Amino acid sequence: MSQKGGRPLNGEDKKILIIGLGQIGYSNAEYMKKLGLRVDGYDIMEKAVQRALAAGVIQNQATNFKNYDYYIICISTHNPDNMFVPYLDGLFEVARKLSEEGTPGALVGIDSTITKGTSRKVMEILKHRLHVVHVPHRFYINEIEEHGVRQMRVVGGCEPCCVNEAVHFYHDMLEIPLHSVNPVEIAELTKVVENSHRYMEIAFAEELKMVCDNINIDFDELRKAINTKWNTKILEAKEGIGGHCLPKDSQMFLDFSKNAVQHSLLEAAKMIDYRYRAHIGRSPEISPYATVNKGNNDRDKVALYLPFEVISSLKKEFNIGEVEMQSLVAALINKIIKDHPHEM
Template sequence: MDMKSFIYSAPLKGLRNQRMSQSKNKILVIGLGEIGYNNARYMTEFGLDVDGYDINAIATTKAFNDKVIKNIADNFSDYDYYVICVSTHNPRDQSIPSLNALNQVIDKLKHEAKIGALVGVDSTIPTGTTEMITEILHHRVHVVHVPHRYYNKEKDIHGVNQLRVIGGCKICCINLGKYFYEEILRIPLHTVSSSQIAELCKVTESAYRYIQIAFAEELKIVCDKAGLDFNELRNAINTKWNVQILEARDGINQHCIPKDGIMFKEFCLKYTKPQIITAAQFIDQMYRRHISPEIERRV
């Protein structure tokens, strides 16, 4: 067997032994915000050995006191699985992407991660990031991107355990990633051919949602100016089986959708001038101005 084949198949050799000692596998959830906290809770409920790490002491203390994690980690050594759930938005403006927190984690993994372990990136990341992480870590660990789809308002249905996408740079990474997420965590996976597809999948999901909301916002503006009831029109339209107009609320304020929309736009700009997402961003700003008197009245 040549070296390339050995590297690609190595993780598979130990899977049977790992199944026999599943309870001994050590998991570190990195980032204990909404996504990381609920990931850790889900794993702990399986009886798995889960530790947590976050630069925010309040987050780690809460997770520890809630018995969501077993220990608060101060270093990354001696873990079999690392699940990265750090935020990828700017702390000062959640609608703007920032990889500062992720870069700090990768630098720490570079010096402390256990050789042969799995790094699963659940955080939303721009295209090319998984490959960059693999190169920085010199493939001493296996890296996969399994973007989260957690939705807090419907966490019983769309929580940690739902169909998710997995992608990686190498076959060995995919194999170990599928073992961890599917076999240990019982999370159903849709495997794609590359990490770039997985990365673009998540940001496109959010960009598509952004466009849907913006369409509803523009329709609301038109209805208001025409003296028509937007909600009545929306309800009538939604009686058609293949149409679902969304609500028009207070603007697109969720941190994930605007941030991911920017990531999507930045990817598109490498190859073309994106029209639809740009128009949607303009419409959202126009809608915010349109409803600002109403919001002021509420206050």
């Protein structure tokens, strides 16, 4: 058995718990199982657990978080009722359960997409009894060999000791190449910015498709011609931007950047996607423009949904920017809650 720093590299004597057995958790468990590691699974959805058990990617269904060496959090971070809305309450509930039952000194790897400040909040909940790192998951199901679990990943930790534990687990044991960053907030922003950038790339293709349709130009032929240039790649324009990641992750970016910049390319991209859906005859999916928290957790948020056409018109009418507009809408929500507390 190979050694590094006195520790076995293959991890056969270690117990791993995958928390959340959706696509991210399932793919992680499947990969680790192929390496011969001992992997158990935990999910609040019994169906997800039974699927993993039936496929043999996990050994056992965990009923608690006791006696594990590695905890890999792979739960969804979008609102159960609306995938456009980021939702971190479930992750913090897992952190509180780990605080009570987790093994002191164990590693907590957050693979789920999170926003800035989340890792340190988890560390606070755990009181640094466990090591906390963020290693945003990268996975493309159609190209598993090249872009499966084993591909270059970014890692950031709340403390240097956390990063050391992460390197031993992800790099030495799982054989995943790592790009280490400091502070951990850089790792947190990585996935959010990656998917926000992708969102804008798709939105540009949608805008170009609408332009081509309106001036009677073949979009596909124009796209092929443009893409002959070595440093340019216009994407396809399909059925609008959906899925579990891009809408939610781009909203995370807008949420934390709204007080940093007055105008946003990403906001414009969301408007383009809204218009494109109408252009191709699909019902536009409207994300919440502003939210107000009337309680102590994400489920207590009240959201106001406005089509981007309305937002743009109001900004122009009142000659205000994005920050002022969001403040105005938030004030409106607060007034509605105050005037009609029992109806919200």
